Amino acid sequence: MRGGYGDDSGCPILHVDMDAFYASVAIRDRPELRGRPVIVGGGHRGVVLSASYEARVHGVRSAMPSMRARRLCPQAVVIPPDFRLFTTVSAAVMETFRAVTPLVEAMSLDEAFLDVSGARRRLGSPAQVAEHLRTRIADEQAISCSVGVAATTALAKLASRRAKPDGLLVVPRERATAFLHPLAVDELWGVGDKTAEQLRRLGLQTIGDLAHTPLSLLRRALGPLTADHLYDLAWGGGRTTVTPRRHVDEPDKSMGADETFSRDTDDPEVIRRELLRLSRRVTGRMRTAGVVGRTVTLRVRFADFTTITRARTLAEPTDVAVEIYAAACDLFSRLGLQRARLRLVGVRVEGLTAATDSYRQLTLDARPSGWRDAERAADQAASRFGDSAVVPAVLLRTRRP
Amino acid sequence: MKFRVDRDALAESVAWAARSLPSRPSVPVLAGLLLDVSSTGEAAAEQSELRLSGFDYETSARATLPAEVIAEGTALVSGRLLADICRSLPAHQVEITLDGQRVSLVCGSARFTLQTMPVEDYPALPGMPEQAGSVASDAFAHSVAQAVAAAGRDDMLPLLTGVRVEVDGTRISMMATDRFRASMVELEWSPERSDVDRQALVPARVLNDTAKSLTSGARVGVALADPGAAEGLIGFQGEVGGGTRRTTTRLLDGEFPRVRQLFASEPTTQVWVETAALVESLRRVSLVAERNTPVRLGFEADRVLLEAGSGDEAQASESLSVHLTGEPLSIGFNPGYLLDGLAVVDAPWCHLAFTQATRPVSIAGAPEEGSDPDLSFRYLLMPLRLQG
Numbered sequence: 029m030r031g032g033y034g035d036d037s038g039c040p041i042l043h044v045d046m047d048a049f050y051a052s053v054a055i056r057d058r059p060e061l062r063g064r065p066v067i068v069g070g071g072h073r074g075v076v077l078s079a080s081y082e083a084r085v086h087g088v089r090s091a092m093p094s095m096r097a098r099r100l101c102p103q104a105v106v107i108p109p110d111f112r113l114f115t116t117v118s119a120a121v122m123e124t125f126r127a128v129t130p131l132v133e134a135m136s137l138d139e140a141f142l143d144v145s146g147a148r149r150r151l152g153s154p155a156q157v158a159e160h161l162r163t164r165i166a167d168e169q170a171i172s173c174s175v176g177v178a179a180t181t182a183l184a185k186l187a188s189r190r191a192k193p194d195g196l197l198v199v200p201r202e203r204a205t206a207f208l209h210p211l212a213v214d215e216l217w218g219v220g221d222k223t224a225e226q227l228r229r230l231g232l233q234t235i236g237d238l239a240h241t242p243l244s245l246l247r248r249a250l251g252p253l254t255a256d257h258l259y260d261l262a263w264g265g266g267r268t269t270v271t272p273r274r275h276v277d278e279p280d281k282s283m284g285a286d287e288t289f290s291r292d293t294d295d296p297e298v299i300r301r302e303l304l305r306l307s308r309r310v311t312g313r314m315r316t317a318g319v320v321g322r323t324v325t326l327r328v329r330f331a332d333f334t335t336i337t338r339a340r341t342l343a344e345p346t347d348v349a350v351e352i353y354a355a356a357c358d359l360f361s362r363l364g365l366q367r368a369r370l371r372l373v374g375v376r377v378e379g380l381t382a383a384t385d386s387y388r389q390l391t392l393d394a395r396p397s398g399w400r401d402a403e404r405a406a407d408q409a410a411s412r413f414g415d416s417a418v419v420p421a422v423l424l425r426t427r428r429p
Numbered sequence: 430m431k432f433r434v435d436r437d438a439l440a441e442s443v444a445w446a447a448r449s450l451p452s453r454p455s456v457p458v459l460a461g462l463l464l465d466v467s468s469t470g471e472a473a474a475e476q477s478e479l480r481l482s483g484f485d486y487e488t489s490a491r492a493t494l495p496a497e498v499i500a501e502g503t504a505l506v507s508g509r510l511l512a513d514i515c516r517s518l519p520a521h522q523v524e525i526t527l528d529g530q531r532v533s534l535v536c537g538s539a540r541f542t543l544q545t546m547p548v549e550d551y552p553a554l555p556g557m558p559e560q561a562g563s564v565a566s567d568a569f570a571h572s573v574a575q576a577v578a579a580a581g582r583d584d585m586l587p588l589l590t591g592v593r594v595e596v597d598g599t600r601i602s603m604m605a606t607d608r609f610r611a612s613m614v615e616l617e618w619s620p621e622r623s624d625v626d627r628q629a630l631v632p633a634r635v636l637n638d639t640a641k642s643l644t645s646g647a648r649v650g651v652a653l654a655d656p657g658a659a660e661g662l663i664g665f666q667g668e669v670g671g672g673t674r675r676t677t678t679r680l681l682d683g684e685f686p687r688v689r690q691l692f693a694s695e696p697t698t699q700v701w702v703e704t705a706a707l708v709e710s711l712r713r714v715s716l717v718a719e720r721n722t723p724v725r726l727g728f729e730a731d732r733v734l735l736e737a738g739s740g741d742e743a744q745a746s747e748s749l750s751v752h753l754t755g756e757p758l759s760i761g762f763n764p765g766y767l768l769d770g771l772a773v774v775d776a777p778w779c780h781l782a783f784t785q786a787t788r789p790v791s792i793a794g795a796p797e798e799g800s801d802p803d804l805s806f807r808y809l810l811m812p813l814r815l816q817g
Contacts, residue, residue, distance in 0.1 A: 344721050358585070385739070387721055389763055390811040391608040392691055392789065 034200040036155040036177055040145035041270065043176040043184035044125065044161060047193040049138035050078030052171040053117050054107045065104040069094045074288050077109055081193055117169055124164055128157060131270045139188075141181050143270040155198050162196065179204065182217045182266035189215075204264035209236030216261050223258075226250060238262045283317075284325070284376025285309045292331040292369040299373060300357055301422055306375040307353035308420075315407055319380040320345035324355040327374035328363065335372075338363065345379070345386045350399045352377060430502025430527035432466045434479055434494060436536060438670055439523055440515040442492040445642055445674060446481040447508040449488050449635070458550045459485055462508035464525065464532070467501040478672070482554055483508055487679050488635050489554045494672035504532050505546040514541055555677050557664045558654040561596060561627065562620035566640075566649045566667060572603060572614040573640040575773040575806045580633035581607035588683040591630040594663070596653070598623055604688040605633060610766055610789075610810040611688045618651070627653050629663050630681040639676045643667035652677075692791060692807055696782035698755035700728055701798045704779045708771050710735050710747045715764030717743040723761030723813040728753055728783075737764065752798050760786045761813045770808035786812060 046052065050068040055061045065083035069076045076097045079088040086101035098104065118137040125132045128151065131143035144157045151157045158175040165173055172194040176187025183199050186208070191197035199207045213232055214224040230249055232238050238246070239262035246255035260266060285306045293299065303326075314321065325339040338359045346352065356375050406418035447462055454460045463482040479496035482489070504527045514534065515523075521537035527545070534541040573592070581589030586607075595602040599620060604613045643649045643665060652664035661680030666673060715724050717738035727734040733751045738744035760783065771779060776794025780802035783790050789809045793802035 384815070387723055387761070387813045387815055389609050389721075389766075389813050390787065392606060392611055392809065392811055393608055393686060 033155045034198040034203065036153050036198045036200065038201040039154050039177050039179050039198060040143050041178055041181055041184045041268065042142040042144055042154060042158055042161075043178075043181065043188040044140055044142065044158075045174050045176075045185075045188045045192070046121065046138035047172045047174055048078050048080050048084075049118075049171070050109060050114055051080040051083075051107075052078075053114060054110070055080060056170045061105055065101050067094070067097055067101070067104045067106045068109050069097070069106060073290055079104075117171070120169060121165060121173075124161065124168065128161060131272055133270045133273055141184065141270045155196065158196050162194075180264065180266040180268050181270070182261050183208070183264060185217060186211070186215060205239070208262065208264060209234060209239060211235050213238055216258060217266070218254075218257065218261070223250065223254065235262050281380055282321070282325075282376055282378040283310050283313055283319075283380065284327075284374055286327065286372055286374035288329075288372045289370065292371050294365075294367045294369045296360075299360065299370060302373055303356045303360065303375060304349070304353050304420060305423055306373065307356055308349040310375055310377055311347050311349040311352055311403065312407060312410075314347040314377065314380070315404065318383050320347045320383045320386050321377035321380040322346075323378040324352055324359070325374075325376040325378060326356050326359040327372070327376065328360070328370055329372035331369040331371050333371065336363075339378070341379075344389055345381060346388075347383060348399045349403055430464070430466055430504055431499040431525070432477075432479060433497040433499070433522055433524045436515075436518050436520060436523050438494045438672065439479075440518065441669070442479075442481055442494045442672060442674075443508075443512050443515045446483045446490045446492045447512040448638070448642070449485065449490050449676075450483050450508045451485045452509075454485070456550075458505060458546050458552075460507055460509065461505040461546045461551065462511055463503060463505050463548070463551055465503045466496060466498045467503060484552060484554050486552070487632070489675075489677045491554065491675045492669075492672060494670070502527050503548050505548050505551055506532050506543045507546075510543065555660075555662055557666065557675055557677060558652040558662055560621060560650045560652045560664075560666070561625055562618050563648045563650045564601065564616065564618035566644045566646055568616055569649050570640040570644050571775070572601075572616045572806070573637055575614045575775075575808075576603035576605050576612050577633040577637045578605075578769045578773045579607060579610040579612035579808060580605035583607070587681060588630070588685065590633055591681040591685065592633045592636050593685045593688065594629045594631055594636075596620065596625055596627045596651075598625065601651075602689075604685075606686055606688050606691075608686075609763070610770065610808065611686075611691050612770070612806070612808050613688055613692060614806045616805065627656065629653060629661065630683065630685055631663055632678060632681060635676075635678045639665050639678075643669075643674060645669050646674075691789070691809055694784055694788070694791075696755065696784060696791070698728065698753065698758045698783040700733070700781040700783075701752040701778050701795055701800075702733065702749060702781065704771060704774050704776060704794070706749055707779065708768065710749055711764055711768055711771070714745045714747050715768070717745045718764050721763075721813075724764040724767065725759065725761045727757075727759045729757050755783075758783050758786060760790070762790070762810060763813050766810055770810060774806070774808070776803060787814065788812075 051066050054068055055066055066080040067076055067083055067088060068078045074094050076088060076090055076092045076094055078090055083101050083104050088097045088101050114137055122134055125140055125142055129142055129144050129147050133141040144154050147157050151160055154177045158177055162173060162175060174188045174191040174193060175196045176184040176191060178184040178187050178199040179201050183204060187197040187199045213219055213227045213235055216235055226249060232241060243259050246259060287302050287306060322345045323339055323341045325337055327337045329335040340355050340359055342355060409417040451459055465480040477496055477498040478493045481492045518536040519539060523536045526533050530545055532543045532545055576592050580592055589607050593604045599617055600615055601618050602615045646668040650666035654662040662677050663680060664675060664677040666675045711724060714735045714737045718724055725736045730753055731750055732748050734746060734748045736746040770792050774794045778795040778798055780793045780795040781790050789811045792808040793804055795802045
């Protein structure tokens with residue numbers, strides 16, 4: 029085992045990250061693919077969702093356009109994603125976590141933070157718990173995962189990345205800065221392309237460089253909030269608590285869905301139809317989670333990959349697809365696009381609150397059973413007969429883009 | 430062009446005509462006010478007058494006032510600037526002269542020079558349609574203010590930013606709705622022909638501004654274009670001092686919701702409460718109501734308990750005595766919408782009629798406790814409910 033155990037006292041936070049999750053799950057059920065480069069992604073137009081380590085050797089990465097991945101690794105086997113299967117495996121993995129501790133914070137289908145301080149007497153030290161989890165998941169699901177063990181969530185996440193694939197890394201409390209400082213600044217959690225660029229312009233290459241820059245200078249360059257946050261992280265600070273949540277979507281403040289068209293399109297009909305499909309997908313998830321939201325965001329990516337977003341706040345929160353769709357269409361028509369070719373559209377609802385404590389202004393024209401009830405009835409039909417049980421007529425004869 | 434006018438009459442007329450000028454005009458000339466002292470066929474030669482015109486392609490305003498005309502002519506100047514100047518002039522007669530490309534304005538020892546805009550670029554104002562009848566100006570302004578209380582303000586739904594005006598014999602009805610509430614007022618008027626039967630959808634903001642601005646004369650003339658006319662137009666005309674004020678505005682298009690039939694239902698609970706007391710209590714209690722949360726009203730035999738806020742946030746409650754017939758009832762409303770309606774009831778008591786907590790309340794004024802409501806103005810408001 030690489031990394032070995034260090035002193036894991038005072039390191040109750042685990043970050044568990046499945047190794048090449050979608051690819052591993054896909055390969056697991058198709059042994060003939062073992063040892064071969066495998067890419068899971070949405071056909072020739074989408075992006076790579078996951079790539080096996082054999083494909084990664086060729087430079088294939090998640091979120092890379094599929095075309096590019098194929099050029100890098102023409103021999104790779106491309107598998108369409110099966111989200112139903114991924115969701116099932118993910119739920120089983122999360123259950124395994126919760127058997128160890130109730131403090132499980134799902135970050136996505138394939139990663140979670142755990143606080144295992146309460147499991148010491150039952151299962152041992154954090155590193156022992158981590159090994160226990162790795163073994164159980166390998167046994168039960170036949171996939172591997174990597175675990176970072178540290179005092180903070182940010183450190184644990186960095187550690188799990190360093191441990192990949194199929195590894196475990198403990199960052200002992202007193203070794204936190206020694207571990208952090210040689211790493212590149214863009215490894216810090218929350219440092220994206222833009223911040224990394226700003227830091228590079230300041231001549232800061234490593235986290236150590238950042239840690240030894242006067243805070244006042246950072247505040248001027250990055251703004252006080254970002255600067256304080258990054259400075260804190262660079263010295264091993266950050267969140268030490270885990271907020272339990274079962275699904276990524278559960279307590280989130282927003283929910284959204286995107287779709288990349290099978291071919292770039294400038295046909296408003298096609299685009300509106302996709303907006304309806306996405307609005308239905310998002311509101312279906314909102315109704316399942318029991319939340320309503322007020323702000324609708326439309327995301328549009330053009331053929332040249334420039335991306336814009338536009339938002340509109342409704343008079344009151346809703347979980348009704350028809351209302352979200354109307355707002356999304358309105359935002360779309362206000363863009364005033366003149367035959368611009370689109371690659372992707374996305375619909376997101378923000379400012380989510382629990383449906384049970386939000387009010388709705390009734391209208392004079394709506395019959396007492398309106399769209400809301402109709403969509404709830406469709407949800408019930410879908411839960412018994414499948415997603416396509418009740419579908420708006422405009423979505424009937426169209427194939428997925 | 431050269432003329433002399435009374436300072437106060439000028440200031441008042443300019444302010445009136447300039448009030449509807451667009452602040453960001455689509456064409457620069459639309460920011461202008463047209464000054465016209467040329468003799469026209471309709472104006473008698475010895476009765477000389479100044480005509481002031483403003484227009485934004487939707488709404489036109491024309492004011493006339495007596496003037497001593499020395500040389501006929503027309504000029505187009507910035508309306509906003511002219512209004513600002515006239516408001517500040519000293520108390521002397523005003524002399525206005527067109528001198529080449531400039532207009533000079535002299536009042537006492539104050540002297541202003543204004544740039545002009547090309548008169549030939551200014552659009553022709555729409556003609557005043559034929560007068561359909563007239564109405565007392567105060568009653569009209571009062572009724573219009575009641576009607577527009579429920580009009581929509583969302584430009585995304587232009588249809589609902591209008592007031593539907595229905596003229597039937599000696600009665601005018603005005604209705605508005607923004608889907609959450611609806612208003613309906615009725616008043617008497619004097620039609621030119623007793624069999625008149627016409628409908629129009631008038632932009633609520635223009636209607637309210639116009640009705641308010643024509644209260645200094647006794648009556649307001651209402652002019653409606655023929656139903657067959659190419660473009661729907663409504664005109665209003667009033668007398669002020671020695672001059673006249675005319676406004677025309679373009680009608681909105683579309684099928685307006687049938688507001689009248691919404692008021693039909695039979696109430697199961699009726700409540701009389703003192704209007705001023707209810708308004709004051711609502712204002713206080715709603716201070717703690719967060720956006721999109723209701724003021725809850727619990728009606729019992731002789732009291733109403735008003736509550737707002739939640740356990741997690743600030744809370745308020747207050748009770749008032751009421752006169753109730755029928756079933757006790759609990760119901761929640763957007764406090765702003767409720768106050769909009771109560772503010773224009775204009776009666777010592779208000780009468781609230783309910784059917785269920787998911788159905789609208791119908792609000793009207795009443796002269797005294799327990800008396801029949803005065804149905805010349807009714808305001809209907811849908812409740813605010815938990816999503817559940």
